[in-house]
Amino acid sequence: MKIVRYRKSQKTLSFYKNNYKFHEPYQVLVDGTFCHAAIENKFDIQDQIPTYFHATTKILTTPCIIMETEKLGKKVNGAMLITKKFPVHKCLHDKNPVSGSKCLKSMIGDNNSSRYMIATQDRQLQEEVRKIPGVPLLYLHGCTPTLEAPSEASKKAAQEVIKGLVMTVDQQKTLKTLKEQTGLVEPQSVKCIKKRKQKGPNPLSCLKKKNNKNKINNNKPESSDSGKIRKRKRIKTPAHVKEILKSSI
Ligand SMILES: [Zn+2]
Structure with missing residues (x-):
């Protein structure tokens, strides 16, 4: 099973490398839901994500994500502490912080030019991320990390680029x-x-x-x-x- 999982993740990674110019170190933006699931499943984000990718990885958050976990109180206290461990990438909401999902969407923009991967358990955010081409989606399935296969939007956009070349x-x-x-x-x-x-x-x-x-x-x-x-x-x-x-x- 481990070999199959490895092959799948590498295949997906190579898709993003070839079609969307992703490269090491991969930048993974994690939100509060992902950190919360990591605690519940005893998943060490900092160690296990690079192991899963077999590649150097930067785990990142945003000020909005940290503030959101702070607001949610004691229930997600562990998640909040984890989010604070990671380097913080500046977002555009210094004065008016927004929800984690909104902040992540703004970080991606229309074309994910900064080449972020999104790590979230938020189903709604996952759906919205799938609509934007060139955004790798990572989530936890129990204690197992899963890099989702490229979405239809990502595949279509990649095919159009190829058609343009050939x-x-x-x-x-x-x-x-x-x-x-x-x-x-x-x-x-x-x-x-x-x-x-x-x-x-x-x-x-x-x-x-x-x-x-x-x-x-x-x-x-x-x-x-x-x-x-x-x-x-x-x-x-x-x-x-x-x-x-x-x-x-
Ligand atoms: Zn923000």
Whole structure:
């Protein structure tokens, strides 16, 4: 079971590393609910989370989370003491502290640019975190830490990025034509067409037909040759030669 769990967590971690540029030390924001569950299940956050990830990890809280646990009184006294152990990341609520969940959501923002992991047992907060792409979610299942598999929002956003990088055949064609039109690339096909056009309108064939209507049959095999034949034709075609030949017969 331990190996399976390890593989799962590493697979999820590599997803976030590859798609959302997560890196060590991982920053894990813990809230009061997570700390409370840790006490109840005798889970040592500071020691066991890095062990679970097999990576260096920073466990963090915010002033709002500490204040919330303080307000809740004796019931969560243990959780409050734990939250105070960890380094505090400044939030934007110095003057007007908000609930832990609100504070964590503001820390994540729209795109989790600071690459936080969220450790919470709050079901509602979990649901809201899942909607934001690129936010790893950690919670305790009994005394077992669980890094949840990437949410649908995270997967979708990652796929869209990949699609943007890998162009379809049609997109490649349009890009090529755009490059040719703007002169970034010299189109190879144009060169070939130009050569063909020069060859096509050669006046030789037209001249043959005009000058020697009678000798169409004789010229046909010669016309397949290159331009050198013209000189021969001019020499051979004169009418008086024909007359001499006819008279001799
Ligand atoms: Zn705050």
